Amino acid sequence: MQRHLLQGTPMILLHIKCSNDKMTNAIALKATIRTEIGKKADKLRKQDLIPAVMYGNKIAAENISVNYNEFKKVYSKAGESALVQLEVEGKKLNVxxxxxQLAPMSGKVTHIDFFQVNMKEEVETEIPLEFVGEAPAVKALGGVLIKNMDEISVKCLPSDLPEKYEIDISVLATFDDVIAVKDLKxxxxxEILLDGETVIALVSAPRSEESLSELDTKVEEDVSKVAGVVKEEVATEEKKK
Structure with missing residues (x-):
């Protein structure tokens, strides 16, 4: 889960809303220091606690745990782009x-990494994109909406992290219209860490029955060629014997 080009795109009027561009209040979450590590951490999970680790630049890693239900509430609001104020042993830390990490079968959270930030140093992270509205090229022309990404890499001070970017796809009126990184307001x-010409979303024209038929024919031809090569190789091997 960690975070861890098309040129010459047409000009279109675009409304992209940045939600919470100036972060004023971090979301609070309490944590406690833990001594249980390795397999012993399973005891915590049985008590509805999640083992976690907190680290940062020039900061020693510390083993902690958080309440499962409280973390779920915080994660639904913060995701991986909003500041969380982690209270550990009476100290409030911005992370x-x-x-x-999720359990493969149940999907439950089994471990968390918190990154402690320095409020005076820029961080790089992913900001989610939320697509809103309806594309006329889909509704009226029968096209297919193509989303090339659902999050975007940014760099800024922790206090300036946006919660998300809302992208209005109602500007996609034709198959020539695109929403590119440069259109983000x-x-x-x-700082956006992508080339401005990178396309975020567009609408692809539907395939005609003729083009689909041609595609099927090409696939059949390719399969026949492969089958022919295999038969030829088998025949060659038989002759060698």
Whole structure:
């Protein structure tokens, strides 16, 4: 889960809303220091606690645990892009949810990595994209909406992290229209770590029956060629014997 180009795109009027561009209040979560590590951490999970580790630049890693239900509430609000104020032994620390591990069968959270940030140093993280509205090229022309990404890499101070970017796809009226990174209306305190021409979303024209038929024919031809090669190789091997 960690975080851890098309040129010459047409100009279109675009409304992209940045939600919470200036982070004023971090979401609070309590944690406790834990001594249980390795297999012993399973005891915590049986008590509805999640083993976690907190670390940061020039900060020693510390083993902690958080309440399962409280973390779920916080994660639903913060995701991996909003600041969380982690209270550990009476100390309040600003962190990002850096990584979570899930149980393969149940999907329950089994471990969390918290990254402690320095409020005066920029961080790089992924901001989720929320697509809103309806694309006329889909509704009226029968096209297919193509989303090339659902999050975008940014760099800024922790206090300037946006919660998300809302992208209005109602501007996609034709198959020539695209929404590119350069169309994002962002704070001058936030740097997008992608080329401006990178396409975020577009609408692809539907395939005609003729093109689908041609595609099927090509696939059949390719399969026949492969089958022919295999038969030829088998025949060659038989001759060698």
């Amino acid at each position: 990002l949810i850096h990584d979570i 962002i704070s001058d305190k936030v």
